[in-house]
Amino acid sequence: MNVGYDRLGRLLLLRMQRVYSVLLVLAVWEWAARDSVVNPFLLPAASDVIVNLWRLVMEGRLLFHASESLIRVSVGLVLAVLIGIPLGLVKARSRLADATLDPVLAFWFPVPKVGLIPLAMLFFGLGHGSKIALVFVDALLPLVIATYHGALRTDDRLVWSARTMGDSELQILWHVVLPAALPQIFTGFRLAVTVSLLVVFLAEMVASSSGLGHVMIYALRTLETKDVFSALVAMSLMAFIADWVVLALRRRFLAWHA
Amino acid sequence: MRRRADAAVRPRSNRDSRIGGLISLVIFLVTWEIVTTTGLVPDDVLPRFSAVATTWWDMLVSGELVRQAASSLSRQMVGFTAAVVFGVSLGIVMARHRAVDDFAGPLITMILPIPKAALIPLVMLWFGIGDAAKTIIVFLGTILPIVISAYHGAASVDQVYIWSARSMGDDRPTLLWRVIFRAALPEIMAGMRMGLIISFIVLVGAEMLAGQGGLGWLVFYSLDNGAYRVTYAAMLTIAAVSFGYDRLFLLVSRRVLHWAEQSP
Numbered sequence: 001m002n003v004g005y006d007r008l009g010r011l012l013l014l015r016m017q018r019v020y021s022v023l024l025v026l027a028v029w030e031w032a033a034r035d036s037v038v039n040p041f042l043l044p045a046a047s048d049v050i051v052n053l054w055r056l057v058m059e060g061r062l063l064f065h066a067s068e069s070l071i072r073v074s075v076g077l078v079l080a081v082l083i084g085i086p087l088g089l090v091k092a093r094s095r096l097a098d099a100t101l102d103p104v105l106a107f108w109f110p111v112p113k114v115g116l117i118p119l120a121m122l123f124f125g126l127g128h129g130s131k132i133a134l135v136f137v138d139a140l141l142p143l144v145i146a147t148y149h150g151a152l153r154t155d156d157r158l159v160w161s162a163r164t165m166g167d168s169e170l171q172i173l174w175h176v177v178l179p180a181a182l183p184q185i186f187t188g189f190r191l192a193v194t195v196s197l198l199v200v201f202l203a204e205m206v207a208s209s210s211g212l213g214h215v216m217i218y219a220l221r222t223l224e225t226k227d228v229f230s231a232l233v234a235m236s237l238m239a240f241i242a243d244w245v246v247l248a249l250r251r252r253f254l255a256w257h258a
Numbered sequence: 259m260r261r262r263a264d265a266a267v268r269p270r271s272n273r274d275s276r277i278g279g280l281i282s283l284v285i286f287l288v289t290w291e292i293v294t295t296t297g298l299v300p301d302d303v304l305p306r307f308s309a310v311a312t313t314w315w316d317m318l319v320s321g322e323l324v325r326q327a328a329s330s331l332s333r334q335m336v337g338f339t340a341a342v343v344f345g346v347s348l349g350i351v352m353a354r355h356r357a358v359d360d361f362a363g364p365l366i367t368m369i370l371p372i373p374k375a376a377l378i379p380l381v382m383l384w385f386g387i388g389d390a391a392k393t394i395i396v397f398l399g400t401i402l403p404i405v406i407s408a409y410h411g412a413a414s415v416d417q418v419y420i421w422s423a424r425s426m427g428d429d430r431p432t433l434l435w436r437v438i439f440r441a442a443l444p445e446i447m448a449g450m451r452m453g454l455i456i457s458f459i460v461l462v463g464a465e466m467l468a469g470q471g472g473l474g475w476l477v478f479y480s481l482d483n484g485a486y487r488v489t490y491a492a493m494l495t496i497a498a499v500s501f502g503y504d505r506l507f508l509l510v511s512r513r514v515l516h517w518a519e520q521s522p
Contacts, residue, residue, distance in 0.1 A: 018360070018363075018364055019364055020360075020361075020364075021360070021361045021362070021364050021365050022364045022365060022368050025365060042383060042384060099278045100278060100281075100282060102278060102279075103276075103278045103279030103280075103282050103283075104282050106279070107279070107497075107501055109455075109504075110454070110455050110458070110500055110501055110503070110504030111458075111496070111497045111500050111501055112455075112458040112459040112461075112462045112496065112500055113459075114459050114462050114463050114466075115462050115473075115474065115477060115493050115496040115497065116493060117466065117477075118477055118478065118481045118489050118493065119490075119493065121481075122303045122304070122486075123303060194373075197373045197375075198373045198374050198375050198456075198459065199375075199459070201373050201375035201376060202375040202378070202459070202460075202463040205375065205378065205379065205463070205467055206463065206466045206467060206478075213375060216376060216379050217379055217467065219379075220379040220382060220383055225383060228379055228380065228383060229380075231376070232372065232376045232379075232380065235372070235373050235375075235376045236371050236372045236373070236376070239371040239372070239373050240371040243371060
């Protein structure tokens with residue numbers, strides 16, 4: 001019994017150690033807003049933000065905007081995966097592709113693609129199109145680069161074995177190089193998802209009439225500060241869930257990988 | 259072109275990639291000029307490259323571009339430098355002191371998923387739309403990758419280095435500075451580059467949303483006024499400035515890390 005309690009106590013202590021600072025900050029935040037130490041207009045209490053988030057969800061407005069953002073991110077990401085992974089594979093296997101793509105990637109990688117929002121607007125309008133285009137260009141580069149580096153790591157002996165067994169170049173890409181590159185591809189994909197969310201919310205703030213980014217900037221302009229914070233929580237939840245899904249997919253597809 | 263031998267690709271020489279870069283640039287610009295002069299893409303959506311280049315040159319000579327770029331860069335530099343100083347210190351201290359790690363670690367885990375874009379309206383609410391607000395946005399947007407990389411770098415320092423330094427009589431601050439900081443430097447530089455790239459994204463976004471000068475503002479202000487040539491010139495400038503900045507950073511980091519086996 002004694003030992004049991006001791007263990008339980010230690011476990012509780014360990015758990016507390018891992019969350020006490022978060023609880024502390026939340027408590028201070030709540031107290032500061034409730035006691036008006038800070039202006040509740042500038043920092044609404046944590047509980048109010050959550051209640052308000054729930055209200056927005058119930059009204060159905062928030063889910064609509066969240067789904068708008070989700071559609072833009074998903075379509076852009078799917079396009080980036082469909083084009084980026086083959087590009088990365090080809091870049092790793094062909095010297096010509098490597099020589100042409102490399103400078104393009106080197107140039108665009110550090111450039112903030114949000115600077116191209118006007119270009120996307122002029123070409124694709126203010127709706128889904130422009131955001132999908134921006135997500136696409138932003139998600140593409142990390143995917144190409146990760147796939148390229150992953151494909152370079154393919155064990156030559158695997159490629160040789162496949163070739164001796166009569167696989168064509170395409171089959172080798174699909175059956176050997178792609179699986180070998182998969183761990184790196186997932187690392188790139190995870191980065192691509194993070195960047196996509198950043199970009200879609202930013203683009204929605206700058207020019208859109210829907211999406212969570214629009215909700216947040218609209219709330220700021222109409223001084224509904226509770227909505228600003230609720231939108232922030234909603235965005236973070238979405239990003240958190242997205243990351244969780246990526247990791248789950250990774251576990252599913254890379255079960256064979258250490 | 260035939261597929262290459264299966265051995266890992268031999269690194270292309272610098273000269274090769276420079277020539278390749280030049281060729282793709284020329285192809286890009288020529289295509290741009292052709293689709294616009296033939297009217298394939300309407301002129302009001304995409305002005306001709308030659309027209310944009312002329313506008314760009316005029317703005318450069320008049321000092322307008324330099325003024326806006328300086329405004330953006332000063333915000334970026336102050337925010338980024340502050341994030342580096344504060345982030346690296348926090349990351350290293352977290353890695354070396356259990357109590358700090360226990361306190362700050364879970365907090366960082368909690369705020370990590372917040373998309374950086376969400377910081378912009380929040381900072382606008384608290385600090386307005388001036389230079390200070392944008393500097394703070396850059397600071398907040400870039401600090402996390404820097405803290406995390408410094409933490410990982412400092413946490414994985416070879417214990418042997420630490421023992422050797424101790425046996426030679428290094429006290430704690432000296433050890434932190436002379437051994438741990440330097441051993442963590444390759445990781446720190448990689449995190450800084452990540453932060454650098456994010457800093458331009460959030461800064462341009464913030465300038466588009468909050469105005470008050472800067473290249474991001476110029477892009478949107480000219481768009482609203484229908485001065486598309488200026489918009490394109492400003493977009494090109496953003497690309498050139500951020501690319502040049504990144505190159506400069508890589509150059510410096512290769513210099514600083516010449517002793518490391520692999521630079522980022």
